[in-house]
Every structure is written in C-alpha cells, then in structure tokens.
Amino acid sequence: MTTTPAEPLTRKDFASPTAIRWCPGCGDYSILTTMQGLLPTLGLPKENFVFVSGIGCSSRFPYYMNTYGFHTIHGRAPAISTGVKLTNPDLQVWVITGDGDALSIGGNHFIHALRRNMDLKIILFNNRIYGLTKGQYSPTSGVGTVSPSTPYGSVDQPLSPISMAIGAEAGFVARTSDNDVKHMGEVFAAAAAYKGAALVEVLQNCVIFADKIHDPYVGRANRSETLVYLKHGEPLRYGKEMEKGLVMDKMSIRTKENPDESELLVHDEKESSGALAFYLSRLSHPDYPVPVGVFRNVERPSYYQAMKSQIDAAKEKSAPNLEKLFNSGSTWTVE
Amino acid sequence: MSTDVHKIPLSPSEKSHIDIDSVTIRFAGDSGDGMQITGTQFTDASALFGNDLATMPDYPAEIRAPAGTVAGVSAYQIHFSSQDIKTPGDDLNVLVAMNAAALKANIGDLEEGGILLIDEAGFTEKDIEKAELKSNPLEDGSLAGYRVIKADITSLTINAVKETGLKGKSAELCKNFFTLGMMYWLYDRPLNHTLKWLDEKFGPKTKYKNKPEIAESNKKALTAGYNFADTVELFTSHYRVKKAALPKGKYRKIAGNEATVFGLLAASRKSGRNIFYGSYPITPASDILHGLSKYKNFGVITFQAEDEIAAIASAIGSSYAGGLGVTATSGPGICLKLEAMGLGVMTELPLVIIDVQRGGPSTGLPTKTEQSDLLMAMFGRSGDSPVPVLAARSPGDCFAMAMEASRIALKYMTPVILLTDGYIANGSEPWLIPDPASLPDIPVNLAVAGEAFQAYARDPVSLARKWAIPGTPGLEHRIGGLEKASKSGGISYDPENHQVMTNERHAKIAGIANDIPPAEVMGDADGDALVISWGGTYGAVSTAVEESIKAGLKLGHLHLNYINPFPRNLGEILNGFDRVIIPELNMGQLKLLISGTFGIPVQGINQVRGKPFKVSFLASEFHRILETQK
Numbered sequence: 001m002t003t004t005p006a007e008p009l010t011r012k013d014f015a016s017p018t019a020i021r022w023c024p025g026c027g028d029y030s031i032l033t034t035m036q037g038l039l040p041t042l043g044l045p046k047e048n049f050v051f052v053s054g055i056g057c058s059s060r061f062p063y064y065m066n067t068y069g070f071h072t073i074h075g076r077a078p079a080i081s082t083g084v085k086l087t088n089p090d091l092q093v094w095v096i097t098g099d100g101d102a103l104s105i106g107g108n109h110f111i112h113a114l115r116r117n118m119d120l121k122i123i124l125f126n127n128r129i130y131g132l133t134k135g136q137y138s139p140t141s142g143v144g145t146v147s148p149s150t151p152y153g154s155v156d157q158p159l160s161p162i163s164m165a166i167g168a169e170a171g172f173v174a175r176t177s178d179n180d181v182k183h184m185g186e187v188f189a190a191a192a193a194y195k196g197a198a199l200v201e202v203l204q205n206c207v208i209f210a211d212k213i214h215d216p217y218v219g220r221a222n223r224s225e226t227l228v229y230l231k232h233g234e235p236l237r238y239g240k241e242m243e244k245g246l247v248m249d250k251m252s253i254r255t256k257e258n259p260d261e262s263e264l265l266v267h268d269e270k271e272s273s274g275a276l277a278f279y280l281s282r283l284s285h286p287d288y289p290v291p292v293g294v295f296r297n298v299e300r301p302s303y304y305q306a307m308k309s310q311i312d313a314a315k316e317k318s319a320p321n322l323e324k325l326f327n328s329g330s331t332w333t334v335e
Numbered sequence: 336m337s338t339d340v341h342k343i344p345l346s347p348s349e350k351s352h353i354d355i356d357s358v359t360i361r362f363a364g365d366s367g368d369g370m371q372i373t374g375t376q377f378t379d380a381s382a383l384f385g386n387d388l389a390t391m392p393d394y395p396a397e398i399r400a401p402a403g404t405v406a407g408v409s410a411y412q413i414h415f416s417s418q419d420i421k422t423p424g425d426d427l428n429v430l431v432a433m434n435a436a437a438l439k440a441n442i443g444d445l446e447e448g449g450i451l452l453i454d455e456a457g458f459t460e461k462d463i464e465k466a467e468l469k470s471n472p473l474e475d476g477s478l479a480g481y482r483v484i485k486a487d488i489t490s491l492t493i494n495a496v497k498e499t500g501l502k503g504k505s506a507e508l509c510k511n512f513f514t515l516g517m518m519y520w521l522y523d524r525p526l527n528h529t530l531k532w533l534d535e536k537f538g539p540k541t542k543y544k545n546k547p548e549i550a551e552s553n554k555k556a557l558t559a560g561y562n563f564a565d566t567v568e569l570f571t572s573h574y575r576v577k578k579a580a581l582p583k584g585k586y587r588k589i590a591g592n593e594a595t596v597f598g599l600l601a602a603s604r605k606s607g608r609n610i611f612y613g614s615y616p617i618t619p620a621s622d623i624l625h626g627l628s629k630y631k632n633f634g635v636i637t638f639q640a641e642d643e644i645a646a647i648a649s650a651i652g653s654s655y656a657g658g659l660g661v662t663a664t665s666g667p668g669i670c671l672k673l674e675a676m677g678l679g680v681m682t683e684l685p686l687v688i689i690d691v692q693r694g695g696p697s698t699g700l701p702t703k704t705e706q707s708d709l710l711m712a713m714f715g716r717s718g719d720s721p722v723p724v725l726a727a728r729s730p731g732d733c734f735a736m737a738m739e740a741s742r743i744a745l746k747y748m749t750p751v752i753l754l755t756d757g758y759i760a761n762g763s764e765p766w767l768i769p770d771p772a773s774l775p776d777i778p779v780n781l782a783v784a785g786e787a788f789q790a791y792a793r794d795p796v797s798l799a800r801k802w803a804i805p806g807t808p809g810l811e812h813r814i815g816g817l818e819k820a821s822k823s824g825g826i827s828y829d830p831e832n833h834q835v836m837t838n839e840r841h842a843k844i845a846g847i848a849n850d851i852p853p854a855e856v857m858g859d860a861d862g863d864a865l866v867i868s869w870g871g872t873y874g875a876v877s878t879a880v881e882e883s884i885k886a887g888l889k890l891g892h893l894h895l896n897y898i899n900p901f902p903r904n905l906g907e908i909l910n911g912f913d914r915v916i917i918p919e920l921n922m923g924q925l926k927l928l929i930s931g932t933f934g935i936p937v938q939g940i941n942q943v944r945g946k947p948f949k950v951s952f953l954a955s956e957f958h959r960i961l962e963t964q965k
Contacts, residue, residue, distance in 0.1 A: 016813070018813070018825065018826075045808065046808075046811060047805065047806055047807060047808045047809070047810070047811060048805075048806055050656075050805045052652070055816075062813050062815070063813050063815075063826065065813075066811055067811050068805035068806075068810075068811050068812065068813075069811075069812070069813035069814070069815075070652075070655055070682075070813070070814060070815060071813065071814070071815025071816060071817065072648070072651075072678060072815065072816065073648075073674055073675060073677075073678050073816055076644060076645070076648040076675065079640065079641075079644065079645035079648035079649050079652070080648045080649065080651055080652035080655070081652055082638070082640075082645070082648075082649045082652060083611055083613060083638070083648070083649035083650055083651060083652025083653035083654075083655070083656065083658070083660065084652040084653065084655055084656040084805070085652075085656075086611065086636055086638065086649075086653065087609070087611055087636070087652070087653040087656040087657060087658040088656040088657060088658075088804075088805060088806055090806060091656065091805055091806060108641050108642055108644075108645070109641065109644075109645050109648070111641075112640075112641040112645070307636065310631055311631045311632075311634060311635075311636070313631075314630075314631035314632040315631075315632050315634070317632065318632050319632065320600075320604065320630075320632050320633040320634065322600065322601055322604055322771035322774075323771050325597065325600060325630070326587070326597065326768045326769065326771065327585070327587070327768060329587055329588075330379060330382070330383055330528070330587065330588070331585055331586060331587045331768065332382065332383050332385060332585070332586050332587075333584070333585050333586070334385065334578075334581045334582065334583050334584060334585075334586060335583060
C-alpha cells in the first residue's frame with residue numbers, strides 16, 4: 001500500500017485473480033503473458049497502469065491484468081481512454097481492441113485518437129474474424145470468407161489496420177504476431193516508450209473460428225520466407241539465407257533474389273512523410289513477404305501538451321475566480 | 336413620409352412621456368440584417384436601466400437562407416417591464432420589420448393597434464415577390480389595424496453615415512443601428528451603453544483598428560435614428576417603462592446556456608474536481624462548448640470530439656479518472672449517447688448530461704424549442720437503467736440546476752440528465768449575482784489508499800459506491816459494462832445477483848427524493864385543479880395561473896425541477912386535488928409519467944409549434960377545461 005513498492009515489480013504482480021475464460025489455445029494468452037512480462041520493466045508504479053477495452057474476446061483482457069481496468073462498450077475504448085489520459089496524464093493508458101471493435105464499430109474513434117496523437121498505446125488483436133459473436137467475417141477478413149453471415153463467402157474488401165493508421169497520421173505504427181513473444185515484447189516496449197498514440201497490430205489466432213488464418217505467413221516453419229522484419233536503418237532482406245530483398249522499381253516495391261546491397265530498400269521508421277511506411281503496409285501475402293516490426297516511429301506534437309500549455313497560460317493570466325466570473329460584463333445594482 | 340395607412344392618431348399630447356408597465360418588441364429582418372445584435376443591445380440597455388425582462392431570439396436553421404425570403408427571417412423578441420415578469424411576452428406591442436418577408440412571418444403576432452415600424456426600402460416589388468406576397472402590404476390596406484410607421488430607413492442610414500466615407504452595401508448594413516436609435520427614442524433608453532459597445536466591438540483595440548469608419552458610422556446611424564425619431568412627425572409621444580422593483584442586489588443579464596456554463600464552473604470550484612467537457616457541436620447546445628472553452632483558467636478541459644458518442648465516452652473516461660465529466664447536446668445527440676449512458680449507469684460513475692431540447696424527431700426543428708425528450712431521458716437506455724432527471728425552469732435557473740446536477744452526480748456516483756431547452760438556453764433575463772462563498776460545497780467520496788476496498792460496496796444512506804481513482808496505490812480493480820457482483824464488483828452472471836443489483840441501482844436513484852426539496856403548491860392549495868409544469872414553461876404557466884386566479888379560477892400550480900425522482904411529497908399533494916392539468920410542449924410526456932406513476936387521470940395541454948406557450952392561450956385553456964368539466 002505504498003506508492004513505491006519495496007521490491008521491484010514482477011510478472012506475478014500483474015496477474016489478476018480472475019479466472020481466464022479465453023478458449024484453450026487462443027492467441028490472446030501469449031499477448032497477456034507478454035504484457036505481464038513487459039510492465040515490470042517500465043519503471044512505473046503498478047497503480048499508474050490503466051487498461052481500457054471495448055467489446056470482443058480481446059476486450060476481456062483488462063479483467064486479467066491486476067491493474068486499473070475498464071471494460072467499456074463496443075468500439076469506444078479510444079474515446080473513453082482519451083478522457084482518462086487527458087484528466088490524469090500520469091497514467092499509462094493501454095487500449096485493448098480487436099479488428100471488429102477498432103476498425104468496424106469503432107473506426108471513427110480509432111482514426112481520431114491516432115490523428116490527435118493522444119498518448120495511448122493501442123493493441124489491436126487482429127484475428128480477422130468476430131469471435132465473441134460466433135464467427136462472422138470482420139473488416140480484415142479476406143474476400144470469400146465463409147462465415148455464418150456469409151454462407152456463400154464475403155464480398156466486401158478488407159482493409160489494412162496499418163495502412164489505415166498511417167492514413168490517420170499515426171506517429172507510431174507496428175505489427176507483430178502472437179506466436180513470436182520475443183518480437184512481440186520488443187514491439188510492445190517500443191510502443192510503451194513512444195510519446196503519443198502508438199498502434200500495434202498483433203496477428204492473433206482464433207483457434208475456434210479462424211484457426212491458422214495467419215499461418216501461411218507467420219507459421220514458424222517457413223516464416224523466414226514469408227515475413228520481412230523491419231529494423232530501423234537496416235536493408236529489407238528476408239529468406240532462409242537472407243538472400244532475398246525488397247527493392248524500389250520506379251513507384252513500386254519489388255522482391256528480388258540476390259539483390260545488390262546498393263539497390264536494397266533500407267528501412268527508415270523516421271521517414272517523415274510516412275510514404276515508405278505506407279508502401280510497406282501495402283505488402284501482403286502471397287505476393288510479398290509480410291512486414292513485421294515498427295513501420296513508423298516519428299515525433300508528432302502531443303495533444304495533451306498543447307492543451308496543457310493553453311490551460312497553464314490561462315491560469316497564469318488569471319486565477320480561477322467565481323466572483324470575477326459572475327461579475328464579468330455589464331452589471332447593475334438594485335438598491 | 337405619411338401615407339394612407341398611417342392615419343391612426345397616435346397620441347393627443349405632443350411628444351409627451353407616457354408611462355406604461357410593460358412592452359414587448361420584436362425586431363425582425365433578414366438573417367444578414369443584424370437583428371440579434373439589435374435585440375441584444377436593446378436588452379442590455381433595458382437591463383442596465385433597471386427593467387425586469389425576458390428575451391427570445393428566433394433565428395433560422397440556415398446560416399444565410401436566401402436573402403429576402405421568409406425562410407431567412409431572423410427575429411429577436413424582448414419583453415421589458417417595471418413589474419416582475421417571467422415570459423418574453425405574448426402578443427407584440429411593437430414589431431420592427433426590415434423587409435416584406437419579416438413582416439409576413441411576424442405580423443400575426445402583433446396586437447391589434449400595435450406599432451409597426453417598417454423600412455420602406457425592404458418593400459420593393461422584388462421584396463414582395465421574394466416574400467411570396469400577392470400584393471404590397473403597405474398599399475393593399477391589410478395593415479389598417481396597426482399603427483404603421485414607415486420610413487426609408489436604408490436611405491436615411493446611407494445619408495447619415497456618408498461623411499465617414501462608408502458607402503453602398505457597407506453603409507446599408509448600419510440600418511439596424513438606425514432602427515435601434517429610433518426604438519431607443521420611442522422607449523426613452525439611453526444611447527451610451529450601445530455607443531460604448533460599438534467602440535469596444537469595432538474600436539482601435541480590435542481587428543477593425545484600421546477601419547475606424549465602421550465604429551464611427553454605426554454610432555452615427557444610432558444617433559441619427561434617435562434624432563430622426565425625435566424630430567420627424569412619426570411619433571407624437573414616447574414611452575417610459577420605469578425601473579422594476581426587483582429584489583435588492585447586484586444583477587447581470589444572463590442567457591440559459593451562459594448560466595449553465597457558470598453553474599458547471601461553480602460546481603467544479605465547490606467540488607475541487609476539474610470539468611472535462613466532451614462535446615460535439617450541435618444547435619442549440621454549442622454555446623455551452625463555446626462558453627466553457629474560454630475558461631481554461633478554471634482548469635476546464637473542453638474536448639471537441641469526433642462525434643456525440645466520443646463526446647460522452649471521453650467524459651465517462653474523465654470521470655473514471657477523477658474528473659467531473661460533462662457532456663451537452665440536443666435531442667439527436669442524446670440518441671447517440673444513450674448506450675454510453677448505460678455504461679455510466681452500470682459502472683456508477685459521476686456524469687452530467689445536458690440536453691438542450693429542440694423540436695424533433697430526427698433533425699426536426701434545430702433552432703426551435705420543445706420539451707419532447709423527457710421520456711427518452713427517463714427510459715431511453717437498454718435494461719432497467721434509472722438516472723436522475725432534472726429540468727431548469729428559466730435562463731437563470733440553469734445556473735442552479737447545473738450545480739445541482741453536478742452535486743447529485745458526484746454524491747450518488749451516477750449519470751444525471753439535465754433538461755433545458757432552446758427557449759431558455761438562448762433567452763435571457765436579469766440574474767441576481769450570487770455570493771460565491773454562499774454556494775454550498777459539493778463533497779465527493781473517494782476511496783483512500785490503505786482502506787479495505789470493494790468496488791461496489793455502498794454507503795448505507797446514499798447507496799453510492801466509492802470513487803476509486805486510477806493512480807491510487809492498492810486500489811487496482813476492474814469495472815465495465817458487464818453486470819457486477821454486489822459489493823465486490825467482479826463480473827457476475829448470477830440471476831439472484833442481477834436482481835439484487837437492479838434493485839440497488841433503482842433504490843439509489845429513488846432515494847435521492849430524500850435529498851431534494853419537497854414540491855410546493857403556489858396559488859390556491861385547495862383549488863379545483865392543480866396545474867403541473869416542468870422545465871422552460873414555468874414562466875408562461877405561472878403567469879397564466881396567476882392571471883386565471885385573478886380572473887376567479889381556483890387553481891394551484893406546482894412546478895417540477897426534479898422529474899426523477901419526483902419530490903417525495905408529490906403523491907400527497909396530488910391526493911388533495913380532484914383534477915390535474917399538465918401543459919407541455921410535447922404530446923403528453925409528463926402526463927404519461929404522472930398518470931402512470933400515481934394512477935390518476937390527467938388533462939394535458941399540448942402544443943408543439945416550436946415556440947413557448949402564450950400566457951393568453953394557457954389562461955383560456957384553463958378556463959375551457961374548468962368550464963367544460965364543471
């Protein structure tokens with residue numbers, strides 16, 4: 001019950017007593033474990049972490065973290081978190097959401113939280129399906145997805161949360177997968193360190209309704225061929241022997257066997273226009289290796305700081321005073 | 336200047352003063368004619384002079400509807416008096432019409448024999464055509480029943496300002512101040528307030544500093560209008576409305592939305608909680624956003640959200656984090672906020688939701704008033720989801736009710752809905768400035784580090800849970816929209832627990848009845864009927880009841896500031912009356928609540944014309960109802 005624990009926090013401090021009710025084999029478990037492992041390393045007191053979620057399987061996440069948590073309503077977690085963070089900026093606020101929650105019903109809030117650069121860490125569990133409502137297709141499901149609501153296959157085009165986030169001016173955009181906890185831990189740590197709105201898409205497996213949906217590219221067996229790891233300042237190589245690479249060909253990115261070092265695209269997460277990050281976000285399986293890692297990590301003006309400086313300046317100019325407020329403007333006295 | 340229609344004798348005495356009690360004036364013109372400014376200036380001058388007053392702006396939903404059309408008419412009505420008044424007036428004593436469309440749209444409200452001041456320049460053939468009139472009312476004899484005063488105000492204004500160098504359209508724009516000058520003469524108002532205002536608005540310290548001719552020409556127009564009325568044989572007398580005998584003290588003029596802003600700021604100071612105002616622009620609530628945005632020195636956070644849902648959601652987030660979350664909107668915005676309100680009910684967080692009601696359904700009548708969101712406020716959420724519902728009765732009362740809504744939200748850890756309406760939000764009246772020190776403190780019940788904590792353990796009296804603010808060591812807990820286990824606050828799908836929690840939520844809100852003032856009967860407590868009003872109809876209903884009593888009817892009047900819960904003595908009062916009459920600007924919503932709650936028949940007086948009740952209409956309805964039911 002003290003502000004600074006006598007002993008350093010450990011993973012166990014963040015495990016809540018609530019019984020976990022995700023399906024056995026769900027990709028959410030590894031995300032939970034990774035998060036519980038990360039928080040003790042961040043040097044913040046436990047009471048300063050808040051997890052806010054919307055609705056869906058992933059949104060049960062806050063119940064399983066022994067921190068402050070708020071399980072809200074469908075799609076609205078970024079908006080609710082905005083109020084939390086602006087009111088109490090000492091809190092580190094994590095938003096837990098899914099592909100339906102963030103991109104469908106909550107698309108508007110997702111866009112605007114990123115645009116404003118609210119200091120929120122948004123973890124988007126993308127399993128390309130609606131799990132909690134029993135398997136309908138989602139905004140990230142591929143065309144032709146057969147589901148209870150699309151028995152003849154879905155006909156609408158999916159969107160990329162990474163492209164959408166970059167389009168919404170997000171300063172930190174990253175992707176990782178639930179079956180690579182080391183990579184996930186690094187990406188989460190980078191998101192935690194970012195000052196502003198950070199979006200992390202986690203390619204997550206729904207073992208019941210879309211099992212192995214991401215396996216063609218994140219599967220351990222061949223992922224050296226199907227993933228390309230984004231590392232700032234390093235050339236974009238992949239393949240078993242790192243013998244392949246990504247090169248720019250006029251306005252397109254192409255894959256190339258045994259490229260010259262000089263022609264390889266070099267990843268630059270600081271590239272200011274966001275054009276490179278957007279290019280990379282368009283690469284998808286099977287035509288390209290799927291990029292994972294940090295697409296974009298640039299400084300942007302913070303909404304909170306701008307707001308605070310206005311409030312501070314106003315306070316400096318005149319202290320709050322009801323007497324003065326009520327008597328402002330024209331007054332008259334009745335004797 | 337004089338014509339056939341202007342031959343009704345004005346007054347036997349030449350330019351003498353005539354004392355009168357009350358006057359209702361409406362300034363009407365095109366949206367671009369500056370009628371709102373003209374009305375506001377006349378109001379300020381009357382307030383500073385010491386009259387009691389009530390105002391009602393009436394403007395179109397379109398920013399600039401086609402000039403000269405009826406759709407583009409903007410009007411401002413003021414009722415000022417040497418007596419205590421509560422309404423902006425029924426029939427007009429004076430109508431100022433700057434063009435044919437303004438005349439057409441408003442002439443129906445001018446009393447027989449009333450003064451009609453007309454700018455002839457607004458009655459060209461083209462103006463008649465745009466107003467879709469068959470003939471020119473200045474020539475067809477249709478105005479014979481009024482005291483018509485015509486002048487080519489536009490030309491007079493252009494002449495008056497020409498030495499400042501202002502010409503053409505810019506010069507014409509000063510015509511509203513010329514008109515105002517004429518009205519100042521007619522009602523013996525001093526010019527100094529408006530002259531000073533023009534200097535402040537357009538003077539050397541403003542963005543118009545390089546255009547001194549603007550302030551100069553408007554001042555010239557005002558003075559010229561005053562002198563014109565004094566000199567020319569348009570009026571033979573002018574009128575004096577003496578100071579009103581208001582209670583002693585210092586006053587200011589206040590509009591409802593402004594009073595709401597002040598009430599919220601006072602609640603913030605008295606509770607020690609910063610306001611977080613999440614909002615999406617909507618008529619007629621936007622002035623609350625504009626108002627609060629100015630007071631950042633009070634630590635107010637105003638957040639213009641991406642939509643109505645984010646506006647309330649961010650406010651809930653703030654309340655969760657220890658702020659006083661507030662959101663305001665109008666009916667269509669409330670529709671979008673209802674789901675989030677349910678979350679506020681389930682998570683038992685303080686939240687103030689203000690609905691500045693307008694005509695509905697859907698987009699409805701954005702700039703017109705109505706009281707038709709009451710049942711939505713009461714019941715518009717999924718599940719059994721009780722929230723306190725309060726309603727302000729007048730512009731100044733918005734201050735007290737905004738504070739009260741905040742007090743209840745913080746004390747009972749609940750969303751509270753405060754209903755105002757377009758009429759009181761935009762209307763204004765004199766406001767007796769309170770002493771901030773005399774305003775009550777608003778306590779909050781925080782969970783403290785080190786104490787045994789259960790998220791849904793309740794205070795034995797208020798039944799409120801404690802507010803455990805993130806950042807407090809040792810109180811880490813999870814809340815959310817899923818049903819909570821009683822006391823612990825964990826997730827519970829247990830059927831018995833759901834009954835217990837539903838009962839607790841209900842009992843908590845019902846118990847607020849013990850913490851609000853009992854209802855009072857004004858007028859005849861043993862009358863033949865009890866008239867019940869709520870919200871912005873207070874002024875019209877109380878005035879109509881007073882007049883009806885003077886005319887011999889036996890009527891009691893009860894006004895509800897609290898609709899959920901009802902005041903604890905309401906049932907007892909109702910038992911004492913054989914008949915209950917409820918006038919409302921809707922199709923019978925409080926009527927349904929009262930008759931349903933107390934099992935009694937209620938006679939409704941219902942009107943949805945986008946305007947407040949007229950006192951004369953209510954008085955005649957009271958007579959009709961009591962006569963026919965004898």
